[in-house]
Amino acid sequence: MLTYQELIQQMNQSMLAAEPDRVGLLCDVLDQLDHPEKQYQIMHIVGTNGKGSTGTLIGNLLINTGEKVGHFASPAIHNDREQIQLQNKMISETDFVSTYEKIIGKLTADFKMNQLSIFEWFVIIMLQYFADQGVSWAIIEAGLGGKYDATNAISAPIITIVTHVDLDHTMILGNTIKKIAYNKSDVIKPNTTVFLAPRQSQDTKNVVEQRIVERHAQSLIDTEYVDIKIDSETTNGFDLEISSHELRQTKVHLGMLGEFQLDNLKTVISLYDWLIQDGYVSNNNLIGDILKLTLSQTKIAGRMQIIQQQPTVILDAAHNPDSTKRLIESLKRIYPNQKLKFVLGFLQDKNYLEMAHLYEAVADEIVVVTPDNLQRAIPAVELHEVITNSKVVDNAQIGLSQLLTRSNLDDVIIVTGSFYTIKEVEIE
CATH class of the missing domain: 3.90.190.20 (Mur ligase, C-terminal domain)
Known part of the structure; x- marks a missing residue:
């Protein structure tokens, strides 16, 4: 059996996202694996900024309500395996290798390892690993853009979240916010509910709304309706008052720095409302307490x-x-x-x-x-x-x-x- 280090060294280290039809190739791989991502509920997150904070807060909220949660995020800080997390613990070297070998065993004999880049392998291994571990929710963050990103090979997620869209990777995604929004919103699929983070440009709003119609998505939830008032801000975070569909002038502490996190929080609160209204969690005092606990305790490495x-x-x-x-x-x-x-x-x-x-x-x-x-x-x-x-x-x-x-x-x-x-x- 290969060691983890041997396997990583053998993988194709090139960035292949710009090559034609990478997503199509990954869809073929998932076809051969019988689409492991269909075995759990998915939230797919795209955007320029805020993916990590939004995904981590939502993941911790779901974990604290008793769900088994997988989270895929990149880039890693210290260890590449940080990209694949189950209940906030990164995949072990043994599980990574065994999942890879399981996948290779199901693919056609003419399939070669170097047909996929290392990032594409991480995506495929993540999707299979989450299925094998029986997660109930997978939170999957796109790596680069949306249209050509490896995560776009997944079947229709229940939720698609578009965090703040701005200029980045312009050589690949386009040199205007409108072009970047088109690329990122390509992940919107039929019957999915789309959450649009606050403070978006009008171009982004127009593009997302157009995509929802074109792709027959279920609905658009504009997170601007969430009202957040700052009571105080210190180096320990924010004391806030939040009002939404399910919260009425609720006092919470957000243990994260940076006012930009309040935009991410609006998205998280709108998802909290949706989870209750659609029956994924029950609206009682316990879930409100869990939300407060999640917001106060969540810390994110590398963000303020x-x-x-x-x-x-x-x-x-x-x-x-x-x-x-x-x-x-x-x-x-x-x-x-x-x-x-x-x-x-x-x-x-x-x-x-x-x-x-x-x-x-x-x-x-x-x-x-x-x-x-x-x-x-x-x-x-x-x-x-x-x-x-x-x-x-x-x-x-x-x-x-x-x-x-x-x-x-x-x-x-x-x-x-x-x-x-x-x-x-x-x-x-």
Whole structure:
């Protein structure tokens, strides 16, 4: 039997999403496997920002109500197996290999391993693993876009969630929000209920509404109806008052930082309403208590994550201009008088020029690094030419250590720019 490391090394490491009809190939694979994804209920999540937070909150809510939940999300921070989680525990090396071998045993003799990229293998293994483990719900986040993403090979999900859509991966998805919305909304399938996260552009709304009609989806739920009032905001999160179809001026604590999380929370609350109204969970005091527990206890690695105090160190995986603006807004509001220092590392296929200028405008000090993805990273020396007052260091861990030695106790250090940058810093 192969070891996990041997199997990963043998897999095709190329990005094949841009090649024609990858989704069609994956559909053929799922046909041969008798569509394992039909054995459980699916929530499919697409969007530019907010997929991870939305998916994690919904997953934890369902787990706390007694459901068996699988969650697929990318990219991973420390271990690729983090992408496939069952009840918030990543798939074991043994289960990963045995699931792969089960799949290979069902495919035609002429099928070769390298026909699929490593990401496509993770998707297929995830779908089969969740079936084998008997999950009741699978929360599946798209990796890149929607139309050509490997997760689009699934059969019609019960729920499709479109989180905030903005400019990102423009070389692949298109250079306007309308084009990106078309790509992402391609995942909408017949009879699915579509949830549209708040604060969308009119182009995104128009495209999603058009897709729903074209694809004979069941309905559209605009999450703007959820009303959230901020009672207080601290470094421990938000104290909020929420009103929705099932909540009446309900006091909750959200243990996550960043006002952008309130948009994600509106989506989660609208799903909470839907789960009750459609009979998936019962509306009683217990479910309300479970919601409050879920919101207060959920923490998400790499999203406004404080890993140290005095000086404060924050990890945030903001990797496009939209998420960068939201991060800076949150930092200014929570730390209005503190010095802000940044460890920055970007991928060259992102709009790093705009992000660099945004950080430069608010930073007291910047060190630049080359993210741990040599194929896609912009070298730190090139980033230094954009941010001329920055210092070049070898990696994010060294950059953080140097800033710590030069910081006062009330300074704030932020490691950001890419998942591949923050993953170099140990997360507790």
